[in-house]
Amino acid sequence: MLDHILSILIFFPALAGVFGFMIQKDSVRAYGLAVATVEFALSLWLWFAFDSNVSGMQFMEQLPLIPAFGINYTLGVDGISLFIIILAAFFTMIGIASLPETKDVKNMIISLLFLQMTMIGVFAALDAIVFYIFWELSLVPMLYIIGAWGGPLRVYASVKFFLYTFAGSLVMLVGMLFMAYFYFQATGVWSFAILEWYRLILPESFQLWLFAAFFVGFAIKVPMFPFHTWLPYAHGQAPTIGSVILAAILLKMGTYAFIRFSLPMFPDASVFFMFPIAILAIIMIIYTAMVAYAQEDIKQVVAYSSVSHMGVIILGTFALNVEGISGSVFLMIAHGVVSGALFLLVGVIYDRRHTKMMNQFGGLAHVMPRYATIFGLMLMASVGMPLTINFVGEFLSLLGFYQQSHVLTILAGTAIVVGAIYMLAAYKKMFFGNVTIEENRNLPDVNKRELLALIPLSIITVWLGVYPNPVLAPINNSVESIVQLMHDKSITEEAKSRIPNLIKGIEITRTSIEEAH
Amino acid sequence: MLEPINVSMESLNLMTLAPMLIPIVGALVILVIDMIKGGLDRSLYVVLSLLFLFMDFSTLIEAAGVFAKDGSVMGVFDVMLIDGLAILSQFIIVGASMLFIPLALSHTRFHEFSYPEFFALFLFMISGFQFMVATDNLILIFVGLETSSLALYTLIAMHNRDKSFEAAVKYFTMGALAAGLYSFGAMVFYALTGSVEIGKIAAVLAANGYADLAYVLVAVVFMLASFAFKLSLVPFHTWAPDVYEGASAAMAGYMSIVPKIAAFVVAMRLFEFLIHSGVVWLEIVLYIFVIVTMTAANMWALVQTDVKRMLAYSSVSHAGFVMAAILIGTTQSNSALFLYWVLFSFTNLGSFSMLWISRQKHLPAHQSSDHSYDKFAGMIKTSPMAASIMGLFMLSLAGIPPFALFWGKLYLISSAVTSGYTVLALIMALNSAIAGYYYVKLIVYMFMKEPVVGNDGHMYVANATMSLRTIIGLAAIGTIFAVIAINPLLEFITTFVYNSGY
Amino acid sequence: MMEIGLNHYLILSTILFTIGLIGVMRRKNLLLLFFATEILLNSVNIAFAAISHFYGDLTGQMFAFFVIAIAASEVAVGLGLLIVWHKRHGTIDLDSLATMRG
């Protein structure tokens, strides 16, 4: 069973989703929860069975899909993808568990299960086309979730989300096709296998173009400035569960893809584009933090804060050293947990008051102390308080990038300042002061169902902040092999000097391409 | 004096005629049956047509076997040409027709299907298409084209309401103009080379080194114009939306596939050699055609309020997309054309069939046209299964993986990439994104809007019968599980295209 | 000039074809519009016959023959359509068929 655990992880929720159509409406929630729990347990088993000391791919599966065109159904996980998969399973589970009363709950649960399939698929795929399939497919359930259960502008938001990301990923698809073609020219065989592509050393000019093509797809997904404007709409209109999964998992696809595709395939281009991207990342960090500060809607604050944090992740990724990349991978998980939790928290208050405008609140700490406490914890995690999960990632990302540039790191480091400004301001507006609005006076505190989701998140937040090693160690191993690969593959002097050489005996088979045209 | 001519039967290769003769025989049989005893039910004719189409299909399989063994076959005084393209396109023509004909057994009665002549004309039309693709003689192409077109005009008009007549008249008139253009183009080719066979034309032109370039260009212009009409390339597309709207949904779906693949094959035969012999002008013009058709049709599809009209424009856009294959002109791209079209057949027939089963005879007050977007509002609430399937077809048309059409797009864009048409590949990709909008728009209506009060969902399946459901089911399965079929399909198509020398 | 060559016929054919095009474009009466399409086909026929003559090749005549057949069939179908339309609307002006647009 372990041989096919990834396939099981991917298709079990989908199959369950199909069967879900047969379930009676009132029982479907329990069904969904059961399925998601089993899925989560399976993902934990995956972790258990995962060998942290191996840096390469594990649980590889391969099945020819379109051998004539080099497309195979190839799966595998390494330390980088493992935890995002677990996180995806986890969030689907607690998302369903904490789902408030919703209309058409059956459709919602089924969509979530399908969404789960696509999420896990993206992170487990080792074939570019399989990756692309899941990548695109993930848009569909999300489109439905935002569009059917969202706020007043939901249709606009969902369509914008869909088309924007769709357009970006189509450009990426062209890039993938080029990559496959270059591989074909070099070896005479079509292949879309990512691991095969790793072995291809491209001339720098090709790398630059391909990097740009992939970048469009990834940057929109992340979303990077200036491609980020779909995100506030999507978050602002999406139902809680949609925002949670969007922020926690779907955005990570972009940053994950940078690490999976852009860095190891185009090391020279990565070095070439490092500073421009770092500047974009810094704009993301500061600019969106300022925009977040100006927001009047708490959910928008969290949404823009996501963009800001994604900036740090991007920065860490383009540190191109082990510290930075490990940090950014860890921060992906951390941001998933924390922003997911924050969106859940916003959902809690939205369920009660049906508004997200901060001026409608104030003094909630009096009325809902437990809520305020958990919110405060997540707030602190969000601003990067040490011993919370976010800090580890942020610290490592910034630390990593410091090796590349002092000044830019100082600018990026303002993340901890501007982040604190908008978060504290928002917290102050919502929780501090006196209760001024009558409806707020008797709001019930968080209930058990909500705690079911929030407590585990809080525990993870602190636990991984204090003891990140169980996660960090496997990440580190995989990242080291990627960095070494990049170093070995790079052709320009600049790249060789920017990317550290770890020399830990990782053998790279070189396949050089003879001036592909 | 004329000498008597001896012709041996072997040299005629009469088996090359078999696939075309079967539908003709079938049509005659239907006419005869109707003469002997009128008033028989349409189901009889449906099944008879289906039977003949099956026979047709099996002779095609036979022919495919022969081709795989011996390569291209010329027959009957070298008029017939059975090569890979002919076989592949006939597979699509006959296959799509087989999927189409059961749609006649709708729950509600419509005018055209009460005629036995409908089925006879339908079969004649198929044979016309088959002749058109199975020859490289411009005369036979012309005659086959006209046979099928005349039948098609009639089939559209037989729906018997104002819009369908209007559609038929428009189609007919423009078709007549296109016929004029075609004959003029053929005339110039003939004037240039003294031949009306594409192979010979190519040979003669090559031998002359394209000395009369201006003549060649005139010939190409007129040929291109007439095929642009048939393939609905902008600005020759203007008939398409009106005709699709006027025809019944089933017929519209059929029209979006079969006539076009026939025209594509002829265009491939005709333009491929020109492109490869360095007529740069043609390359530029096709490039313009491809981009303008894709983009403009997409833009118009965006602003439609009727789903069928939207699908009409989308078909125009898809035609432009596929035209890129002819522009690129490599084995990969030509294979991609066929692959794309096979997958497109499933998806597009499926989506038009979905419209067909929701066809009502009388429109409710709030509905402005047969298939306005409003009609589908909140469909997920009232008939979730139908909505999901419709959504599936839309996603496939939009090119969302892993549904059928994605693979076509993938392979086609890849062929552009492989041949160095980078900009074209990007434009194709971005156009897919624009197209995403109008497909998603329908999904938005179906999944995200509230149903109109009093809509119990019956109207979405008002016209459904077992046979219609079967066809939709087949299309849906084909769309979802396309990924399994891609590899054998691709290998098959590539072999055939390659062995035909394209 | 006095020596009538192929080009003369081709030019004649073109002029006639253009006249046909004018008719196609300006005629609003469908019946008269169909006349114009006949002119198109006929003009080509002249050219075919001429080429056939100058090349001493029969194919052109064949083509012209089939064009005539096609023209005849088109007339049948076209008139059929016109009759139906006329029965319904009492007019064969093409401005009357503009219910679908956009």
Added chain:
Amino acid sequence: MEFYLYLALFAPLAGSLFAALFGASPKTLIAGLVPSLLLLTSFVSSTILLVHILGGGAPIQVEMMTWMATGDLYIPFGFIVDQVSVTMMMVVTVVSTVVHFYSIGYMDHDKGFNRFFSYLSAFVFSMMVLVMSDNFAGLFIGWEGVGLCSWLLIGFWYHKESATWAANEAFIMNRIADLGMLIGIFLVYWNTGTLQYAEAFALMPELPTDILVLMGIFLFIGAMGKSAQFPLHTWLADAMEGPTPVSALIHAATMVTAGVYLVVRANPLYDLIPNVGLFIASLGAFVALFAASMALVNRDMKRIIAYSTLSQLGYMFVAAGLGAYWVALFHLMAHAFFKALLFLGAGNVMHAMHDELDPFKMGGLKKPMKWTFIMMTVASVALAGIYPLAGFFSKDLILEVAMIEHHYIIYSVLLFTAGMTAFYSFRLVALIFHGEERYKLFGVHPHEAYKFMLIAMAPLLILAVIAGSFKMTYFEMVTAVLPATEYHVHSVVTYWIMTIGTQLFVILAIAFAYKKYANSSVKVPDGTSKMENRLCYKILSNQYYIPYIFEEYLVKPYRELSTVLWKHVDMKIVDATVDGIAGIIYSTGEKTRDMQSGNLSTMLKWMVAGTVGLLSLAVVFGLAVRYSAEIKAILSGLGV
């Protein structure tokens, strides 16, 4: 010994968590008592450790577990108890134990009693982490932890707008400094490859000076924030919005001295870069004077003490900057005792006066609050540096250091400041305890604080008196790790002149304060008096307009810029571009759909037009091919 280390470290955490359990429930005494007792345990453990160290025991270093490890980076949770950290531990545990017990009384009537203890103990835990950590990362954990607790505690009365505002201000300002600290840490890591103090410092002498300077500056920026050095000082005065025990513990005795601790801890680094040290000293001297001047006219009891704290921190930085690390640490310790005492006394007064803060509205409180009066007077005397109290030994030593190091400007500034210190301290004492009983005008009936609160304060009183006598013991102990420079003025005469002169100057200042404020003519100022309308008074009472400048030129523009960025840039430019592209595509479709007029004639015309267009293209192309040579010639002639 490791057991005691862990006990000292984690007892406060346990106390915090214990109190947190009662966080949402109504006040329970046990929620206050248990943390206090646990803290006592921590204190005892610290004492045992101190004894161990004093007895010549080796420093205790433990590595609890790995925190982060990736690439070459390895950060453990490592703790060290050496001479420096044990001093700090003692200071922290003593003061916080006292404050805890005191708070049981002080927070008696507060709804958030349980919460308060949870926060307070959490603070102590963070502070312990800060001082005990053996690496920069651990220091940073504590650094941020105390910041967090400070935020929680300043904003403890979160219903008050001013309190939450002050909390946020403190947090954000500290964050700005923390960024500097973080950069300093990055510098340390990328240049030495480790964050462990011992290893990093050992490698530093080999590094180029400019790197070291950068390191020193960035680390000191971190220290500036936490220790509220100019220009990041405004938060400290505003932080007085928190409950008074918090001010005593966090904003006087412990947290604000973390900056000094950092500089002391990083002494091997700062020894290598004396220029930076001089800068630190100069800034310290400036802040000492600057803060003291603001304290002169302020009318808020707690703010006066806060400015005094600030001023004293300046002293400490002078010492640290000049390389007299042990002196700085010694003053830190002494200051902690008497300043905490002063604050707690102020707390008593506040309690008695129902949270009145304006000393002008008090007066003559020595009768109803005898013990408080005594304690505050002793603390003020200690602060003023009168022999033989603690302040004399520590503060005068700093003056001597400045003298000996030949920084006479710094010396004179400090000397002048010492006079000011005496003046404002006794101005406060005089206004509160002497003179007319002005409080009666406001109908307040002051009463002495609970007995046990006073008893709880007693250890501080004692320490404030006798701390000076530890000087030699302390010196011997701490110089095991710090540079052991003894600061003696070479000539005995000079020494005595200096000492007596300083003492006289200070006593004169005290006398002046008493004369001016202890008489019965003191009125509650109403903004009409001549002095209040003087320019210098206005500048001082408005804190040099710095908060105003920050508000006008930093906070407001930031807020406005944020709004502009959102409403105009994000919505109207970035998003509008995206929507604009979509809109252009859509409207092009909408505009050109008329091409499909539905009229057959138009359709036919389009077809013909298409054909003619193709023909034209063909002709153009044909001509281009035929005349390609000529075209090329013309183009080349044009220089294309």
Added chain:
Amino acid sequence: MFEAIAFYLFAFLTIAMFFIAVTTSQALYALTALAAGMIFISAFFFILGADFLGAVQIVVYSGAVMALYAFGMMFFDTTRDVKEKNGNKYIVVGLATISAVLVVAIFAAPIVSQNITALYPMVEGAGNTQEVGLVLFTKYLIPFEVAAVMLLVAMIAGIVLAGKQMDLSLTLLDDKEIEEIKNKKMKKVL
């Protein structure tokens, strides 16, 4: 010489006739002019030696097609003046002129290709009709048969479209109404 005179004469006539056919507002004139033009075209065929084609032209066009049109005209009652609202004439004239000028300009150039060989050369001594017959029933047998099918299709189409059954549209009737009519009239097919 004779050929040239004939060519120019008939060219003028056909052009004139067809021009009248497309411009006149009298439908009857148009019909007559068209028929005349067709006949003049057959003259070209005879000049070019395509006797069979000329005959077919006269028979099919001037006979069958024109008769059909004449019937149609009577049916449509368009013998009166045809009122046509013409839009922008410049477009029509412009497009036609451009196309004519362009193509004529190209066709004015002689075809330089040399190696054109007649695939089905005219045989000396044989009549045109025989030659045509030979080619038609060998090489072009299949197109010929398909043309037959095409004519059949056209015939069926004409019958179906013009037939009475089209008067009652099943597409527009409810199923119930269809049943009623079916029962009432007992019509042949419904």
